[in-house]
Amino acid sequence: MVLHLVTIDRVLGSGTVTLMTLTAPQGNGAFVTNESDAFLKSLWQERQRGGAQGNQVEALARGPLKEDDQELLRLLKERYLAKPSDKPANLMLDKEGARAKNYNVYRTAFHSWIRINKILKKLFSGEPPHFFVEAGALDGEFISNTLYLEQDLGWTGLLVEADPLLYAALPGKNRKAWSSQTCLSPSDVAERLTFETYEPRDDRDVAAALLVRSTGNLAGIRSPALGQMGSKIPVEVQCFPLFSYLLALNATSVGYVSLDVEGAEAEILLHLPWDRVDVTVWTIEHRATNEGFKVHYEEPWGIRAPPMPPRPRPSGSLGGHEGGEERKDKKLDGEEVLPPKKIVYVTQHDPASGKDPYLVRFMKEKGYRLHDYWDGDYTFIKADSEICRKHCTVEVE
Known part of the structure; x- marks a missing residue:
């Protein structure tokens, strides 16, 4: 996500009105405004700082922030949610x-x-x-x-x-x-x-x-x-x-x-x-x-359940992998051994x-x-x- 400053009507910190556009990697742009000047100011300051400090706003999204963290919710709504369209459906x-x-x-x-x-x-x-x-x-x-x-x-x-x-x-x-x-x-x-x-x-x-x-x-x-x-x-x-x-x-x-x-x-x-x-x-x-x-x-405390005993194999079994992997058909004592069925x-x-x-x-x-x-x-x-x-x-x- 790339942050572009479009206009600044007044100086940040004193009743600012700021308009930004956020451009996603696929090229879609969305204008963003926010009633909270403090939040916009933080976005602008992070953009200005750059360098080794990195973008702390993006770091918020990378986590780990809990699901109900207020900063996370504000970030989600401002930068990752597009509003419903008011145009006729185009289907x-x-x-x-x-x-x-x-x-x-x-x-x-x-x-x-x-x-x-x-x-x-x-x-x-x-x-x-x-x-x-x-x-x-x-x-x-x-x-x-x-x-x-x-x-x-x-x-x-x-x-x-x-x-x-x-x-x-x-x-x-x-x-x-x-x-x-x-x-x-x-x-x-x-x-x-x-x-x-x-x-x-x-x-x-x-x-x-x-x-x-x-x-x-x-x-x-x-x-x-x-x-x-x-x-x-x-x-x-x-x-x-x-x-x-x-x-x-x-x-x-x-x-x-x-x-x-x-x-x-x-x-x-x-x-x-x-x-x-x-x-x-x-x-x-x-x-x-x-x-x-x-x-x-079956494993509520993170302790793995005892493994299932291996299935008995016919005498002379050729072994091989189970669980849907492909293998060529084999002959065993004159009988055809089919490969296991795949999950379709x-x-x-x-x-x-x-x-x-x-x-x-x-x-x-x-x-x-x-x-x-x-x-x-x-x-x-x-x-x-x-x-x-x-x-x-x-x-x-």
Whole structure:
């Protein structure tokens, strides 16, 4: 983030009015003003000092500052949150032509998005507008779970997307929601982390290319796509705890959260101060390959659970690696030994399988009922909410 001074109407320190522009690495500029002259003065002084002292304002964001630190919240809102647009929506949904047709194919072919969209229409149609959060917002339109809430029901909210290329297209959509090119921290402090985005390895149509980029994940996190969807490109991204965004926007009461962060959901939810937020409905994309919730219950004091005994092997077993790694087919006593099955992203053979009982247990303990599960997508409804009283007829087993 580059700080440029545009004008100074009066001398700092004596009733100043200062206008600055902050330019992100991707070239997007946003004018920033602040009622607090002291804060603007600190920005200007840090810009002037430079040198070996470095930029202390940026250091604030690097952390570690706790999620409810007031300086952190002010920094988040002033430098990392873009306001909702007051312009008419500019969506591919409303366009014609081959590119728009290919872009919008998800509306008829992506079963996960179709299923979630139907659930949201059932739960929220006729309800008053509320606040949403979508983490993993991509370009603000493609497979967005919150676009319906905003366009049809008049909601507003927050869109968070870490991938700088995907986010670069988001402001042009003119969403009526706050947005941020950052990521949700997998802890309770602000920090800068490495985010691994993926480029298609060959020429793809627009929908396929967006799908590849949608699999970006924090480095060190076991993502559902296992890094197999494209060529990895690491970038440094600023991250904030989910609770920090809500505090900065004074929105700790939330109607709907869509959490699709490619493997980091356990860490994010485990660090959320649940007694200080009120969320009615969650959609969480989660695969049991991320064992964060399992570790939470089986290793509560940081002591690893006893290892499982090794599986018995046939006499003369050739050994080899397990857990989804490729190996060539072998012959053993005249019988073909097949390589272990890979975990296939999105296209599981049985979309009703693969549920993580530890996530379900965790959310139940937080006061939620599992309303729907399909192909790694969970919908939880707060048990004591009016939405649940209307729609929680039978809990999903």
